[in-house]
Amino acid sequence: xxxxxxxxxxxxxxxxxxxxxxxxxxxxxxxxxxxxxxxxxxxxxxxxxxxxxxxxxxxxxxxxxxxxxxxxxxxxxxxxxxxxxxxxxxxxxxxxxxxxxxxxxxxxxxxxxxxxxxxxxxxxxxxxxxxxxxxxxxxxxxxxxxxxxxxxxxxxxxxxxxxxxxxxxxxxxxxxxxxxxxxxxxxxxxxxxxxxxxx
Amino acid sequence: xxxxxxxxxxxxxxxxxxxxxxxxxxxxxxxxxxxxxxxxxxxxxxxxxxxxxxxxxxxxxxxxxxxxxxxxxxxxxxxxxxxxxxxxxxxxxxxxxxxxxxxxxxxxxxxxxxxxxxxxxxxxxxxxxxxxxxxxxxxxxxxxxxxxxxxxxxxxxxxxxxxxxxxxxxxxxxxxxxxxxxxxxxxxxxxxxxxxxxxxxxxxxxxxxxxxxxxxxxxxxxxxxxxxxxxxxxxxxxxxxxxxxxxxxxxxxxxxxxxxxxxxxxxxxxxxxxxxxxxxxxxxxxxxxxxxxxxxxxxxxxxxxxxxxxxxxxxxxxxxxxxxxxxxxxxxxxxxxxxxxxxxxxxxxxxxxxxxxxxxxxxxxxxxxxxxxxxxxxxxxxxxxxxxxxxxxxxxxxxxxxxxxxxxxxxxxxxxxxxxxxxxxxxxxxxxxxxxxxxxxxxxxxxxxxxxxxxxxxxxxxxxxxxxxxxxxxxxxxxxxxxxxxxxxxxxxxxxxxxxxxxxxxxxxxxxxxxxxxxxxxxxxxxxxxxxxxxxxxxxxxxxxxxxxxxxxxxxxxxxxxxxxxxxxxxxxxx
Numbered sequence: 072x073x074x075x076x077x078x079x080x081x082x083x084x085x086x087x088x089x090x091x092x093x094x095x096x097x098x099x100x101x102x103x104x105x106x107x108x109x110x111x112x113x114x115x116x117x118x119x120x121x122x123x124x125x126x127x128x129x130x131x132x133x134x135x136x137x138x139x140x141x142x143x144x145x146x147x148x149x150x151x152x153x154x155x156x157x158x159x160x161x162x163x164x165x166x167x168x169x170x171x172x173x174x175x176x177x178x179x180x181x182x183x184x185x186x187x188x189x190x191x192x193x194x195x196x197x198x199x200x201x202x203x204x205x206x207x208x209x210x211x212x213x214x215x216x217x218x219x220x221x222x223x224x225x226x227x228x229x230x231x232x233x234x235x236x237x238x239x240x241x242x243x244x245x246x247x248x249x250x251x252x253x254x255x256x257x258x259x260x261x262x263x264x265x266x267x268x269x270x
Numbered sequence: 271x272x273x274x275x276x277x278x279x280x281x282x283x284x285x286x287x288x289x290x291x292x293x294x295x296x297x298x299x300x301x302x303x304x305x306x307x308x309x310x311x312x313x314x315x316x317x318x319x320x321x322x323x324x325x326x327x328x329x330x331x332x333x334x335x336x337x338x339x340x341x342x343x344x345x346x347x348x349x350x351x352x353x354x355x356x357x358x359x360x361x362x363x364x365x366x367x368x369x370x371x372x373x374x375x376x377x378x379x380x381x382x383x384x385x386x387x388x389x390x391x392x393x394x395x396x397x398x399x400x401x402x403x404x405x406x407x408x409x410x411x412x413x414x415x416x417x418x419x420x421x422x423x424x425x426x427x428x429x430x431x432x433x434x435x436x437x438x439x440x441x442x443x444x445x446x447x448x449x450x451x452x453x454x455x456x457x458x459x460x461x462x463x464x465x466x467x468x469x470x471x472x473x474x475x476x477x478x479x480x481x482x483x484x485x486x487x488x489x490x491x492x493x494x495x496x497x498x499x500x501x502x503x504x505x506x507x508x509x510x511x512x513x514x515x516x517x518x519x520x521x522x523x524x525x526x527x528x529x530x531x532x533x534x535x536x537x538x539x540x541x542x543x544x545x546x547x548x549x550x551x552x553x554x555x556x557x558x559x560x561x562x563x564x565x566x567x568x569x570x571x572x573x574x575x576x577x578x579x580x581x582x583x584x585x586x587x588x589x590x591x592x593x594x595x596x597x598x599x600x601x602x603x604x605x606x607x608x609x610x611x612x613x614x615x616x617x618x619x620x621x622x623x624x625x626x627x628x629x630x631x632x633x634x635x636x637x638x639x640x641x642x643x644x645x646x647x648x649x650x651x652x653x654x655x656x657x658x659x660x661x662x663x664x665x666x667x668x669x670x671x672x673x674x675x676x677x678x679x680x681x682x683x684x685x686x687x688x689x690x691x692x693x694x695x696x697x698x699x700x701x702x703x704x705x706x707x708x709x710x711x712x713x714x715x716x717x718x719x720x721x722x723x724x725x726x727x728x729x730x731x732x733x734x735x736x737x738x739x740x741x742x743x744x745x746x747x748x749x750x751x752x753x754x755x756x757x758x759x760x761x762x763x764x765x766x767x768x769x770x771x772x773x774x775x776x777x778x779x780x781x782x783x784x785x786x787x788x789x790x791x792x793x794x795x796x797x798x799x800x801x802x803x804x805x806x807x808x809x810x811x812x813x814x815x816x817x818x819x820x821x822x823x824x825x826x827x828x829x830x831x832x833x834x835x836x837x838x839x840x841x842x843x844x845x
Contacts, residue, residue, distance in 0.1 A: 096518055096543060127503070156503055156504075157503045158504065158516060158519050159504050159515070159757065159760060160714070162516065162523075163504070164760075165696050166523060172696065174734065175699075177828070197522070199543075201506065
């Protein structure tokens with residue numbers, strides 16, 4: 072995925088925009104400079120102020136491992152970063168940042184802290200629960216990378232959302248909302264923008 | 271009104287109302303059920319025979335206006351594990367029993383003959399009645415029928431067909447404020463109630479009230495306590511997504527047991543997650559927030575409607591959705607909801623039964639991912655008590671024995687719930703050492719910092735990790751005695767006003783002066799009492815172990831194994 076991928080721009084009724092935030096639980100691609108810290112990466116996302124990151128983002132996984140330190144660099148050729156609010160239960164406490172219970176994580180799943188290359192990387196970003204609800208709309212309005220199939224499956228599982236779409240533009244061409252899903256399966260990578268229709 | 275013990279002898283079909291022995295007076299909830307079971311049940315008795323006793327106890331704060339104080343503890347010797355057992359649930363029964371002046375119900379003996387009975391509880395005591403209409407009926411029909419027979423405000427404690435058939439995965443259900451069900455799910459206690467041939471217990475407090483020694487102090491403490499709960503960010507997340515908010519997180523950690531514990535991530539996680547469930551609830555006119563008992567300020571329950579926008583289930587919990595979902599490879603939330611509803615009607619523990627289904631899938635009884643098949647087996651096999659149905663209704667270990675499966679995720683015969691101990695080792699320590707078989711609720715993150723029981727040994731050593739797990743279990747046992755929902759734990763962990771306010775409420779309720787140390791000592795007493803019962807029943811250190819496949823089967827994607835030695839686990843009991 073790059074911003075050179077076919078752009079799919081969707082406008083939806085304003086009151087339905089948060090329903091689309093659920094798409095973010097599947098993971099979307101964000102291009103960024105490599106070797107930057109998790110905190111820096113998050114801070115560049117729309118609405119992720121330092122205060123929001125410190126107080127609201129309480130659970131972070133990088134490549135499947137719970138993270139305490141926001142200064143840790145994004146690692147791997149295709150980092151997967153998942154973020155969440157504070158979670159319930161002993162497991163929720165174990166995975167919470169800087170928790171007393173963090174010692175009850177498994178030793179074998181810690182990650183390397185090597186900085187890696189400064190070349191641009193595509194980070195697969197997953198936003199869960201309250202974080203997706205609170206910041207998902209702004210992120211989708213800015214645009215994210217995903218596959219056409221991913222968007223098609225999401226809409227197929229949530230067919231009621233089709234009626235909330237007021238406009239679809241694929242690679243500059245307006246499409247009918249009722250049958251544009253069939254076009255998506257052909258597209259390996261798209262740059263997806265979902266905005267509120269203010270009309 | 272002084273609290274009393276309501277004793278029902280089903281052998282003689284007689285009842286008594288008794289004063290509380292001094293040794294029991296300071297206990298409630300789990301502390302009281304375990305104290306009574308340890309005192310009165312021979313540890314080597316058959317769990318379904320006349321010498322076992324079913325003990326039902328409200329918590330220390332039940333029936334008061336304290337927020338989130340509606341949990342009812344039910345205890346006995348478990349027919350599933352053979353250990354002492356306490357299982358608790360919400361609903362209205364705890365508060366109504368407390369208002370009857372009932373410190374505990376002790377249900378003992380077994381009747382001769384084939385009759386079924388109901389018990390009617392009110393402040394004067396208990397009446398035993400022959401129940402000819404509702405035996406053989408599911409929980410939903412029972413609740414609907416009793417809605418016409420009894421006043422709507424009466425509490426109901428009931429068993430379904432699984433309990434009648436004495437299946438060891440049978441639960442005990444409790445009516446909630448909306449006429450739906452909450453379940454004391456674990457350990458097969460529904461089979462114990464079935465062995466006493468009691469189909470249901472109704473509770474009518476009439477105009478009974480719970481006395482509070484210092485009402486002003488109580489009110490002030492409750493205000494602080496409630497605020498701490500409401501303000502906590504975890505409470506906010508629970509109120510929107512319920513406990514099922516955990517699916518994505520545990521999946522991301524690689525600790526979501528999938529396809530009978532063969533993987534730690536489930537490809538269909540996004541189809542069954544709390545986020546997806548929330549969207550479906552909103553789309554179908556359900557309720558994302560719902561309290562399982564009056565006075566709950568967190569409201570982690572929800573009303574889940576089917577595709578036609580008709581009520582399907584409520585209290586749709588993470589552990590149930592995981593068990594029927596990832597563990598069985600099912601990514602259809604509506605199939606999972608249907609199975610949840612069927613199990614509620616039959617009166618089955620959704621964790622035990624669904625993990626049993628996962629083992630059955632590995633055995634080839636049905637294919638992984640076959641959600642419709644699960645529903646069919648529940649209706650046509652378990653519900654009708656066929657041979658296969660009784661094997662599955664006997665729990666995961668029962669299925670493993672019947673089909674020769676070696677990957678059977680149980681500790682002390684009880685199914686391991688929704689957190690793989692290879693990936694989340696802190697849960698593994700709890701599963702191994704719990705006095706009641708594998709149970710994620712035995713060691714909650716309860717205020718270990720405030721109670722100063724967080725641990726004194728190097729937390730990065732295994733000994734230190736075992737110590738922390740021990741202290742979590744001590745604190746949890748104490749909280750389980752109050753009648754409080756365990757979800758108070760999050761606020762109690764972070765808000766320094768929360769736990770002191772809880773202790774202040776107990777002190778104001780009874781006119782006493784408990785301290786934090788007393789709470790810790792109560793937790794220790796409960797664990798030691800339960801352990802002593804188990805040892806007398808024949809349990810040894812060798813039973814405090816995870817199944818061996820966790821030691822030699824690496825769990826993808828992190829490929830970790832369980833690596834605690836027996837000696838390290840045994841250090842849990844060094845207190």
